[in-house]
Amino acid sequence: MSSAGRRRRTTSSITPSPTSSSSSGNQESRPSQLPQWKFSQVLGELPAPAAGGHRNGPAALQDDADEISAIEFDGRGEYLAAGDHAGRVILFRRTDDDDAPPQAWPRAELERTDYAVAPPPRYSFAMEFQSHEPEFDVLHSLEIGEKIKKVRWCARPNHRSLCMLSANDRTVKLWKGRSRNARRRRKGTASGAGAPRRCLCKNRTLNGRPRNTGIGDVGDGYSAKCRRVFDRAHEFNINSISNNCDGETFVSADDLRINLWHLEVTSQCFNIVDKKPADMEDLVEVITTAEFHPSSCSLLGYGSSSGLVRLVDLRRSALCDQSVRTFKDRQSRPQPSTFFTEIISCTTDLKFTGEGRCLLTRDYMNLKLWDLRVETSPIATYKVHEFLRPKLSELYTEDYIFDRFSCCASKDGSYFATGSYSNTFKVFSRTAAQTSGTTLEASTNPYRVQSHAPTKIPVLFSSFSLGVGRKGQDGPRSDGKEEMPCNMASRVTHIAWHPMENFIVCAANNSLYMYHR
Template sequence: MDTDASGSGGWRFAQCFGDKGEVEDITEADIISTVEFDSTGNYLATGDKGGRVVLFERNEMKKGCEYKFYTEFQSHEPEFDYLKSLEIEEKINKIKWCKRQNAAHFLLSTNDKTIKLWKVFEKSLRIVSESNLAEGQRPIPPPTHQSQLKLPRMQQQDNIVAAVPRKVYSNAHAYHIHSISVNSDQETYISADDLRINLWNLNISDQSFNIVDIKPANMEELTEVITAAEFHPTQCNVFMYSSSKSNIKLADMREAALCDRHTKIFEEEEDPTNRSFFSEIISSISDVKFSHDGRYILSRDYLSLKIWDVNMDSKPVKTIPIHDHLRGKLCDLYENDCIFDKFECIWGGDDRHVLTGSYHNYFRIYDTDTLSDVVLQADKSAFKAKKIGGPLPGNKLGAAKNGRPGGLRENMALDTLDFNKKILHASWHPRENTIAASVH
């Protein structure tokens, strides 16, 4: 999706990658599990459940927003843990780009157990064009005298994009890794599973430092798990992590080697009158993100987005309901496991807009100042409409500029939602209003 060129402030569908038809036999391995722009916005990475990473490159030949295929590589393979009799999926949980230092790209990818640092670079293939036994394709008889000997000649044949794993960081997590975050110093990063957060040096793959450990001595006393973790965008000693108990903890690595004692905790007291069987599940935070300037924190739970001021931990500055109409359907959503879906939340490049997904391939963009919102649908019908020159769903049914409910917002509240279609993962271009959303 990119901003509508008409200047109306709307959005328009720009491009669709992957299968564009109504194909029923899409395999589980083809479902995208993470999507991430690099710091320049010129490259886009996607990871899927089959362990593949696909990179796209901005097409500079085109005027508008268009990306073209750059390269694809198999990042992770399925494994089996014989000690625990557990299958380890190849699914890519997260991809994070490292800032570019030279002509090569470096990015981290992780499945449940192993993190890899990939180097992606362009390489020229050379072949022997002339030797003592051949001239190009034509064979020649072996030389009979030393004066007939000549040095073989090389000739460039092609340029290819190669991907090699520079480092493999393994065996450091007993539980499933769900978050990785590169530090602003570009030398270290953190990886988080349900109970622990580890600090790594990018250049050292055989040791990491455990900086958060919430595992109780007796696992029967376990009451919460870590759900997401992220480094501060500019202060290399500060990071935060969220928990299933609806709180966000800010930690400072200068205070202690083990950051179990948080510097700040962002938590909102629950209204006892709203308490129900599902309260704990829907209040669990699925994603947290610092704003680009580090002043605000965006968090997503099942039904809402919250914006916190880093300097005010008593309550969120703003609470934005995402799909309040689902409150009456929590029983059904529990039955079909959708209540456990982990939606991501994203800041726009200007820190003035936030985005998160919903069901039926709807997603919402909010202006943090006015709280006016736009409801959009990333559906294959948008691709078809563009192809045949028809109206685009986003333009035809999008929210009105003055904030009156548009067609899509009304459709979103209807009973006809398809809960198998959902937008869990998205990424916002760092310098322009372009969004990449993965359609489930």
């Protein structure tokens, strides 16, 4: 990776929030029930585009390897991890706590700070390490990419150790990071407002890529080492991993199976869900995502391509082929069944909210909130891509209909967020009467939602692993069709909510945009 690319990744640029004058025109259009979000920070932002919407100079050549493919806060929000297409994991540390007033300050100064508005969380680069490398599956004659699919934090054994799981298509690795100078922060750099912190790796190849030595790059007093490798257990691509609240086990899910692992055992795992039929021609659905309950270590929820969300109990049987709850919207107004019905109803992400009392699911069109006690219909349905329903044929032809969008929720379960096209994301309120939400742009001015010129840009890859139901249905492309109402090539697919505060981070290409209220 070039030095310019590494500087983009490790540099933290902080700009002031938009002034009231710049957003006064949109003030009336914002729903009063929703919080007013302000730009907080951007990490790895590229230079602004030149006139006409095109980037000029070296910055115009964006490296696809730098595109962020996974983001995750740790349990306390002290650290933020991001994975990219090149198999790297980048860690950012919260630094605004370093500016807390010391106890030696005069009492009058401490009382004055009590009335000041608490600053939003601020993050700076901590370290970067190479988690996965390209591999070749000889048995299936298949190339396995290094792209990071998921990153999940594990329970921290002490304040200096950081444990996390990272996964590509076939392998899950347990990494342990360590802060050697957690109590010794340099004044000036701890604020994260200035100089970039470049990663230095002693083991480099001729092309600039770090060797897979099991030891990560060393940042400002940080290092990472691979402790466990969980592999050779998935025949299909891994789509999700989830840690159990018992702190000892986790699950990894692919298209047809969900495996249960122990963090200390790599030689074996337990297959708890198996959807593989005796004849693959009889396959009717695939597993798309899986998530453990946040407080009950025996409950696991997983979604499928048919739109069903199942809740299983690991205490009932070794193979969880029978679910204790099956969530399906049976009371909504039925839509005409078409070829695209199953594709757009595919569950792409799910999260437990409200301390595990509710379930948040995302499909291509909607964001749905479920009560775990009610299986027949969701509590609320939030429209995200309803304006694209007349364009399903064009979306299918260009493979955009297979895009997978994640979702997240606030700590108390009152607010939800998910990504969309045109470099935007939406925030919804559980108590608001309207379900359209607030649309924000992933930029320094979130309320400046620009109307991008529709452009036909070829898609790089499809997100639906098996393409169930496709079977040669690709129709001829028509040049006379109307253009899309939004920029389909620019999308926000990964988004995360701070576990303690009203603070959102979303990934746009190779940048992380952060917002607070």
